[in-house]
Amino acid sequence: MSVMGNTALSFSEDQAMILDVARAFCRDKSPIGSVRALLESDTGFDPGVWRQMVDMGWPGMALPEAVGGSGLGMGAVVPVMEAMGKSLLGGPLLGSVLAGQLLWRAADDSAPSDSTRNAVLVALAAGAPAAVAVLDNHDWGASRIRCELGTDNALQGVKQQVMEAAGAEWFVVVAQQAGEPVLALVPAADLVAGARRSHTLIDCTRRAQAIDFSGVRVPEDAVVRGPRVAAALRDFRLLGALLVAAEAGGSAAACLDTTVDYLKTRKQFGRLIGSYQALKHPCVDILVGVDSTRSFVYHAATLLTDGELDREAEVACRMAKAQATETLKYAGDRAIQFHGGMGFTWECDAQLYVRRAQWSQQAFGDAQHHRKRLAQLLLDD
């Protein structure tokens, strides 16, 4: 078998329409002035804009109709994330979609339709923000889950960097019970006072909290366990990597455009600085990276299924993440440098991208992490 593996890439009319709509929406609702206005706000996003995203059905796009979703699959979320990344539009969508995927993929089919899990999925599809509490420490690749669900169903553990946690109505807490991975569904109201600590993130367009779930008791009905939890967790990480990749790809393109615009207007030594090849050629490298990212991202979107992700889909998601974040890192880094002193200012938009790049590169595992897994998949099997 060739290491190239599957190279399918297709894009449906539905996806094309969603991409168009999402781009127009994000451009309209998230011009750079609005992005900046939200940087130092409490929530980091505009609730009115989030409402409209809910009205368009975005949180439930990938969920089945049975829980109020539109059954379009994760392939439909990818263009939305890319469009949001391009306009630096934040908010609870990423966390909510991923919480929905994790929950839906983890439960076995025999789960009663009136279970808490079902209720959470229905609420989530209807626009109740949710977040996955997954990180026990800084290691996205950790194989051991530290957060414990005791025999009395009481949680013990602190979760790091829970995305958009402040407004989340539900938390899907990744824990282990007697060595088995489980998901505990915790409503925001169950958190004790002082359980939350807001993080200061390098990417000022996002918010996150560290949350101490210790002592929260979870009713048996709100625990998802069973044979599918482990696979669902793995797929959740891959889907997270892909969505962050799609978002980063969009941001990288916007970053490149910002840099190129400056290079076309700023003059030094009597020439537009964009005519200097020391600036020109790195821009081409970034363009090539942006192009490659898009190809990987939509290739991965092509291979996603509602069932357990296969090896090819895993390879594709990991490649997308590795490519996207390397590209955004480079694009952001050069954006600062190529703006000169201007690039060192808060006022210059380059900072938005370089900061996002640092957040994106680590989320769901950095490029080295994914390449390490890819090496196993491609060179050893």
Place this chain on the structure above:
Amino acid sequence: MSTVSEQDRQEFRREVSAWLRANKPADPGFLLPQSFMEVGSEQQLEFLREWQYKVWAAGYLGMAWLKQYGGQGLDPGFQSIADQEMRRHAVPICFNVIGLGWAGPLINDIGTEAEKSRYLKGILTGEDIWCQGFSEPDHGSDLGSAQTRAERDGDDYVINGTKIWTTMGNFAKYMILLARTNPAAERKYDGLSFFLAPMQVPGIDPRPIRKLTGEYGFTETFFTDARIPASCLMGEEGEGWKIAMKTLQYERGAEAGAAGGLAFVRIVIDDMIEQLRDVERDGAPVLQDPAVRDQLVQLIMEEKAVVLGDRRAGIAPLTTDYPFSLPLSNKLRFTENTRRMRQLAINLQGADGGLYVGDEGARQGGFWQRAYLNSFSATIGGGTSQVQANIIAEHILGLPK
């Protein structure tokens, strides 16, 4: 989009595959070129010419060109299948690439009826070898400044000057020639004209140049009062630059129309990984070395991005952001990836990396060493990577010259 049914395709694929299995030539016992730019000896030439003729006679070359010009007038989808199968069976190249891939499509596209009847079939059969006279000793990347003169004299043009790096210049019957008909033109580009020129006339002297591999493949081509018929002019006087640019689009793979066949031996990263299976570094398999693994994955991704880019280029809604960026950057991405991959292949051979073709201990007979040196033919020929980057920056990103 192709209208050929899936069943027809599959049937055709089986047919070509069977033919290739039955007709793939045995190893000739001498070094075969890895691309059309490395045909250095008569022996290689005759071998490749025979092979190309055979492929054409079997009906697997020029399938989409019109019947009256030696083709078959079929859907281009068939040729793609034939090409894929040739690649899969790792048969020799169809060497007459400047004809098959650039001059042929150009003539098909803008040539007169007389030019089509005269030239196209000989390109396909391999009877008429074509070369390209663009670059000059003092004008390579800056092709628009080419100085070779073409002066009208009665029914002839008289050519004076020097072309260089002329691939297969010593074997060719025809040359696509870019020459200056009007040195006084206000814009240097407007003084250029394009010729379909015969090589076997007095006053044309192609002298082989030895390449960095020690082999041959191109010439310095001297023109001293060489007379070619005025009918060799393609288009009008002064249109040379426009036509040359069109030719380069074919050459860089940015425009379709080629007759088909393999232009070079395709070397993929799987080949490289296979040759490393028994190599050790620091007493352990080199493929277990974490640093090496990381580099390999990066190269695999680079190669895969090229393949996926070709797929995405065919999907309109996913190409609106930077229109034509994928086809225009294809050459740059592909050739640079190839170069890096081949260099790493040597780097990972341990001490064997220092051996070359001719040493009995060289891995695969020094295949990777020769392949790496040859890879620069593609990062320099057809417009250097740096010039490609300029073109992309200016045409796709709109950056100033």
